[in-house]
Amino acid sequence: MPDRIVQAPWLQHLLEAIYFVQWQLLQCLHRLGLVGTHDGQPAWPWRWRLSGENLLIDLGQARALLIGLGVLGMLALLLLAAWRWRRLRWPVALAAPLVLWATPWPAAHVLLVPAQASSFHQPAVPWSDQAIQAGAQHYAQHCVQCHGVRGDGHGPLAAQQRVWPPNFAGPLLWQRSDGDLFAHVRQGMVGRQGQPTMPGFAQQLSVPQTWQLLHYLRALAAGQVLRATGEWAQAVALPDMQLRCSAHNKTSVRDWQGQPLRWVVGTGQEVLPDPRVVTIWLPADEHNALQQLPPAVDCLVTSQQAARQTLALLLGQQALSATPELGQVQLLADRHGWLRARNGAGGSAWSEDDLICRTQPTAAPEGASAALAQDGLGRLLRLMDATPVRFVKGGRLH
Ligand code: HEC
Structure with missing residues (x-):
């Protein structure tokens, strides 16, 4: 399976450009009043869209697209030149079709994928412990019968379905854009022959509830992947939580x-x-929540119940709400908000082995000897800065 944390900078730029161009076009059309809204956001008007997610899997096609775009750029320049200098007109008119014909264009079925009105929708609720916990409740009510407590597709009704529900712990949730998943949950899905496979929930779930559910699914999947492999193959952001801090202007993780x-x-x-x-x-249980912050602590989590359950979910300790047994654990998030390392001992001795979300260095971490002189936490912080997460979800850099 391809790693969803891409390394090649040219591919990142290409994916960003593909998304940006379509997104801007949609916003423009919306501002001009040419497209309406769907579930509260501008509706994509076409049945197809350019796909970043396929290019991520098929590097050869991504290269072909890059070459194609380069060729189009050159032709545009040539046409401009021919318009300016008459002498060039005939040669350009002859060369242009030849060049277009000889260019290795990417395959249409890779570049273009079916689109929904909500394909470019963004989550309308923040990635927070509260949203994830609300999602857990909707999941228990509407989805668990088919998708199973662990999201592995082994619910009691799974065997009666025309196709088996997917295992969310695979790369599926990250391959799809948020908007496409949103549409699949609200409108349902159909199989190859047009027969319904997954029921739609637009009647039972409000728009915010659907987004909460998708947040829950990602948190659930992250925990199950961590449980199975000891790492987060897909980067996970630290969910927003309500805080009481010694610095009074800070009230949440964000x-x-x-x-x-x-x-x-x-x-x-x-x-x-x-x-x-x-x-x-985050106190391990409500009873030892002190009024006074311990000296080493900058903030106390006030949304404790939701935070505990979310943490247990992200760590793969439990799938549906119960009272989690967290014990002592520490997590480190880098300065961009990605959860990167876990220290189960609850102690101060961090080391590189605690990294559970790894990426390749974009530049060699300089001054290795200086790093050696630092303690474990210092080395980890340097390493996280030197190997930032370049995370792609649904063919889009986050
Ligand atoms: C009656 C059984 C059933 C129920 C209930 C159900 N699903 Fe599904 N779900 C399926 C099946 C079957 C598939 C696979 C469909 C396919 O690939 O055509 C699926 C696929 C999915 C997918 C993958 C979509 C994709 O893009 O491939 C998501 C996400 C999902 N379900 C979410 C949910 C959520 C959220 C709920 C609860 C609101 C839910 N499902 C309830 C049967 C169910």
Whole structure:
């Protein structure tokens, strides 16, 4: 399976460009009043769209597209030149069709995929512990019978379906755009012969509830992948949580963007103060939630119930709401908000082995000897900065 964390910079730029151009076109059409809205966002008016996700899998086709675009650019310049200088007209008129014919164009079925009105929709609710927990409730009510408690497609009704429900712990959820998944849950799906396979839930679920469900599915899948492989093959962002901080202008995880965060679960007393990270404390259970923050802690999670259940879900400890047994655990999020490392011992001794979301270095981490002189946490922070996450979901860089 291809890694959804892409390395090649040219491919990233190409994917970004493909998305950006279509997104801008849609916004323009919407502003001009040429397209309406669908479920609260501008509706994609065509039955097809350019696909970034297929190019991610098929590098050869991505290269062909790049060459094709280059050729079109050159031809545009030549046409411009021919318009300016008469002498060039005939040669250009002869050469243009030849060049177009000889160019290795990408296959249409790779580049173009069926689109929905909501293909370019963005989640309308934030990635937060509250949303994920709300999603868990809808899942238990509407989806678990087919998709199973672990999202592996082994619910009690699964065997009666025309096709087997998918295992969410595979790359599927990351291959699809948010908007396409949204459409599949609301409108349902049909098989090759047009027979219904997955029922639609537009009648039972509101638009925000559908987004909450998709957040839940991603969190569930991340936990199951971690459980099975010990790593997050797809990057996971630290969910937003409500906080009470010693800095009074910060009230949620989002307010700390740009800083590495340490998410400490446990009694909070054993962690040492560390100015290199913002320390967010989630008491292991409600009873030892102190009024006074321990000295090493910058913020206390106030949405504790939702945060605990979300954490247990992300770590693959449990699939549906129960009272999770978290024990002592620490997680590190890099300054872009991606969860990168886990320390199960709950102690201060971090090492590179704690990384559970790995990427290749984009540049060699400079000053290896200086890094050696640092402690485990220092080395991890440097490593996270030197190997940033380039995460692609639904053919789009996040
Ligand atoms: C009656 C059984 C059933 C129920 C209930 C059900 N699903 Fe499905 N679901 C399926 C089947 C079968 C598929 C595979 C469909 C296919 O590939 O054609 C599927 C596929 C999916 C997919 C993959 C979509 C894709 O793009 O490939 C998602 C996401 C999904 N379901 C979410 C949900 C959610 C969320 C709920 C609850 C609101 C739900 N399902 C309820 C049977 C069910």
